[in-house]
Every structure is written in structure tokens, then in C-alpha cells.
Amino acid sequence: MSSELVIHGGTVLTMESGTQPIANGAVGIRNGLIAVVGAAAEVLATMPGAPRLDAGGGLILPGFVNAHTHLAMTLLRGFADDLTLREWLEQHIWPAERRLMSAQTVALGTRLAAAESLRAGVTTVCDMYFFGTTVGDVLADIGLRALVSEGILDYPTPAADSPEAALRLSRELLERFRHHPLIRPAVAPHAPYSVSAARLASAAELAEEFEAPLMIHLAETRQEVEQLLRDKGLSPAAYLADLGILSERTIAAHCVHISPDDLALLRELEVGVATNPVSNLKLGSGIAPLPQMLAAGLRVGFGTDGAASNNTLDPLRDAQLASLLYKGVTGDPTVLPARKLIELLTVGGAGVLGLADRIGSLTPGKEADILCLDVNGPHATPLVDPFAHLAYAARASDVRHVVVRGRPLLQDRTLTTIDLDGVLAAARALAAGARPGSH
Numbered sequence: 393m394s395s396e397l398v399i400h401g402g403t404v405l406t407m408e409s410g411t412q413p414i415a416n417g418a419v420g421i422r423n424g425l426i427a428v429v430g431a432a433a434e435v436l437a438t439m440p441g442a443p444r445l446d447a448g449g450g451l452i453l454p455g456f457v458n459a460h461t462h463l464a465m466t467l468l469r470g471f472a473d474d475l476t477l478r479e480w481l482e483q484h485i486w487p488a489e490r491r492l493m494s495a496q497t498v499a500l501g502t503r504l505a506a507a508e509s510l511r512a513g514v515t516t517v518c519d520m521y522f523f524g525t526t527v528g529d530v531l532a533d534i535g536l537r538a539l540v541s542e543g544i545l546d547y548p549t550p551a552a553d554s555p556e557a558a559l560r561l562s563r564e565l566l567e568r569f570r571h572h573p574l575i576r577p578a579v580a581p582h583a584p585y586s587v588s589a590a591r592l593a594s595a596a597e598l599a600e601e602f603e604a605p606l607m608i609h610l611a612e613t614r615q616e617v618e619q620l621l622r623d624k625g626l627s628p629a630a631y632l633a634d635l636g637i638l639s640e641r642t643i644a645a646h647c648v649h650i651s652p653d654d655l656a657l658l659r660e661l662e663v664g665v666a667t668n669p670v671s672n673l674k675l676g677s678g679i680a681p682l683p684q685m686l687a688a689g690l691r692v693g694f695g696t697d698g699a700a701s702n703n704t705l706d707p708l709r710d711a712q713l714a715s716l717l718y719k720g721v722t723g724d725p726t727v728l729p730a731r732k733l734i735e736l737l738t739v740g741g742a743g744v745l746g747l748a749d750r751i752g753s754l755t756p757g758k759e760a761d762i763l764c765l766d767v768n769g770p771h772a773t774p775l776v777d778p779f780a781h782l783a784y785a786a787r788a789s790d791v792r793h794v795v796v797r798g799r800p801l802l803q804d805r806t807l808t809t810i811d812l813d814g815v816l817a818a819a820r821a822l823a824a825g826a827r828p829g830s831h
């Protein structure tokens with residue numbers, strides 16, 4: 393039996409290059425794939441008996457891609473703020489994770505993150521955390537598309553008492569999800585400064601064996617660059633390239649302190665970049681050369697990073713802030729124009745994750761990952777240019793429906809596969825018992 397759905401009653405932005413918005417358009421979905429896109433009358437005539445989802449006069453576009461995050465860190469939202477990365481990580485976050493994070497709490501934090509993500513129009517997340525198999529199971533159950541991974545560090549993690557154990561868990565994760573329709577397993581060595589050269593090489597070999605993505609933090613702070621230059625005589629990007637671990641399957645998060653030579657190197661090796669402007673600003677890490685990355689021809693998408701450093705999982709907010717930030721610091725308001733910004737949130741992010749052939753645009757044959765945005769609020773009226781609306785006026789709370797692989801996961805702002813009240817209550821209860829000094 394085939395399952396069908398028609399999303400109609402709105403302006404369709406396919407995000408295919410060179411296309412115009414389709415006023416009063418519709419998207420027909422069959423068996424999780426986009427079957428037809430066009431004028432509503434034609435689409436509805438093609439699929440007369442299909443169930444319908446009404447966009448209520450709003451915008452219909454590809455779901456947003458969060459190209460770098462740590463989902464379960466929602467449980468550490470507001471836990472430690474106004475600190476530098478090193479102090480935040482080593483004195484607050486890592487000890488808290490060791491105390492708090494188990495398979496059970498990671499499952500809870502991931503559910504909370506999935507709820508927040510769906511409400512923000514996100515249909516694909518790229519997660520770097522621990523207990524990756526649990527994360528994959530939870531997200532598969534919810535129906536959210538994801539890259540999932542098992543964080544590898546030189547130190548014990550909440551899930552692995554040694555780097556060897558983390559590599560073993562990574563292999564299990566790769567084997568478990570290698571053919572899953574929604575969950576794509578990846579390998580995740582934490583960063584060049586926190587994983588030894590030998591283990592970085594092991595991680596890269598594992599990714600190679602499974603042809604899996606490899607995600608890593610890269611050149612996030614000036615301190616990291618100085619340390620690598622001192623210890624290895626190379627920039628972080630050159631060091632990783634030297635080790636042979638960078639490829640078109642690499643997702644490099646941050647790349648804040650990166651030279652023109654490094655950018656050329658990343659371009660040559662076809663590395664994808666997840667830029668995280670809110671997290672970088674909040675931690676005082678700096679401002680990534682995003683316009684230069686785009687000019688160099690790099691694949692770039694937006695990531696939120698974790699909710700302990702952002703403190704939300706709302707990539708639209710990251711994109712909107714980036715647009716204003718780069719216009720301001722360059723003195724050039726033509727930098728990151730509205731349509732480009734929305735491309736980075738959709739097709740751009742899909743490209744960074746190696747999913748450009750499956751998601752990112754509303755193209756027949758691609759998977760039906762779609763969001764509908766309400767445009768009836770006073771802050772949204774009148775609407776002239778849909779791209780400018782998304783870039784400068786829309787809010788995550790305007791997201792009305794979200795469909796992943798043809799399945800409505802958010803309908804009229806209600807989550808269909810997550811018991812939100814239960815998740816919120818459990819997260820509050822856990823936080824109340826987990827504050828420093830409470831036990």
C-alpha cells in the first residue's frame with residue numbers, strides 16, 4: 393500500500409537554484425518521496441484521493457538542516473554561561489557530563505532536543521555526542537532525520553572508559569545504522585587538540601571502511617591554533633590534512649580561526665563546514681570568515697552547536713544573526729543576501745552532510761522533508777519577498793507543520809511522536825537534582 397500526502401495552501405519555495413516561488417503551490421508526496429511540485433490545482437488533480445495538509449496561506453519549503461549540534465546537551469542548557477571555551481568545557485561541562493549523562497539521560501536530552509528542533513523547523517540534525525546508538529534509536533523512533541555519532545576523546549567519556557572503547561562503540565553504531573533510511577551513522581573524533589594523532593588516524597580509517605561521514609571540531613579558538621602551531625608546527629587544518637583525515641566526507645565544525653591558505657586547503661580536499669555563529673560569539677571564540685568560505689567555494693551550512701553554548705537549537709536564529717553580523721562587520725549590506733541565507737539553511741546544510749542528493753530542496757525524487765511556516769502574525773505582515781521574510785522577520789515559533797520523509801511530525805504546532813509534557817517534566821526534574829552542590 394502506498395502512503396500519500398499533499399501539502400497545499402501556501403507559497404512553495406523549492407530552493408532549487410534559479411527557481412521562483414510558486415504562489416498557491418503544492419507538494420505531492422508518495423511513499424516518503426516528493427512525487428510532484430507545482431501549482432496546487434495541478435498537484436491536487438494528480439493525487440485526488442491523497443490526505444491533505446493545509447499550509448494556511450504560509451510558506452512551504454525544505455526543512456532546515458542543523459549541521460552541527462550536541463542534542464542531549466539540552467539538559468545542560470543554562471548550566472554554565474559567560475565563560476571561555478576551555479574553562480566552560482574543562483571545569484563545568486565535562487565534569488557535569490560525567491556526573492549526569494547515562495544512556496537514559498541522553499535519551500531524555502535527545503527527546504527534548506528533537507522536540508525543540510522540530511518546533512524550529514529542523515528536519516535533519518547532525519549530532520556529535522555520546523551513547524550514539526541510543527541517540528539513533530530515539531531519533532529513529534521520533535522520525536527525525538539525523539547523522540549520529542559516538543564522540544571519541546583521549547579521555548574517558550560518559551559512554552566509554554577509554555578511546556578504544558569509544559572506537560568500538562563507533563563501529564557498533566556504524567554497523568547498526570548503516571542501512572537505516574533516516575539515521576546515518578558517522579565517526580566523531582572531538583577535535584585536533586583532544587584526540588591524539590594515532591586515534592585521529594584510527595577514526596579516519598573507520599570512517600573510510602564504512603564510507604561514513606567524519607565530523608570534528610576544527611579551529612574553534614585562537615588558543616587551539618596556537619597550541620597546534622606550538623606542538624606540531626602546523627595550523628589545525630594543515631595538521632589534519634597532513635594526517636590524511638580530511639576528505640569530502642569530513643564535516644568540520646567552526647573553522648573560526650582559519651587562514652586563507654587553510655581555506656584553500658579545505659576547498660581542495662572538499663571538506664564541508666558547519667558554521668556556528670551564536671556559539672562562537674557567546675563563548676567569545678570569534679567570528680568565522682563565512683563570506684570568504686563562500687567565496688572560496690566551500691560547502692557551508694549552519695549549526696547551532698549544543699544548547700549549553702547557544703542556548704537554543706534554532707538554526708534560523710543562527711542564520712539571521714549571521715546575516716546581520718557579517719553585514720555589520722564588513723560594512724557591506726549585500727553580504728549574505730536573504731536567498732543565499734536560506735540556501736545555506738537548506739540545500740547548503742544538506743550538502744555539508746553529504747545528503748544533497750536526498751534532501752535540501754523540494755525536487756521530485758528527493759525525500760519529503762518539508763516545513764510550513766505561518767505568515768499571519770503582525771511581525772510577518774505584509775509579506776512581500778518570502779526570502780527576505782525568512783531572513784529578517786520570521787521566527788522559529790512561526791513554524792506550523794513539519795514533515796520528515798512524508799510523515800507529519802509537527803502538525804499545527806503539536807508534536808505527533810513526542811510526549812512533550814512528559815519530556816519537559818522529566819527534564820525539569822533531572823535538572824533540579826543535578827545542580828552543582830545538590831548531591
Ligand SMILES: [Zn+2]
Pocket residue numbers: 460461462609645697698
Ligand atoms: Zn560542537
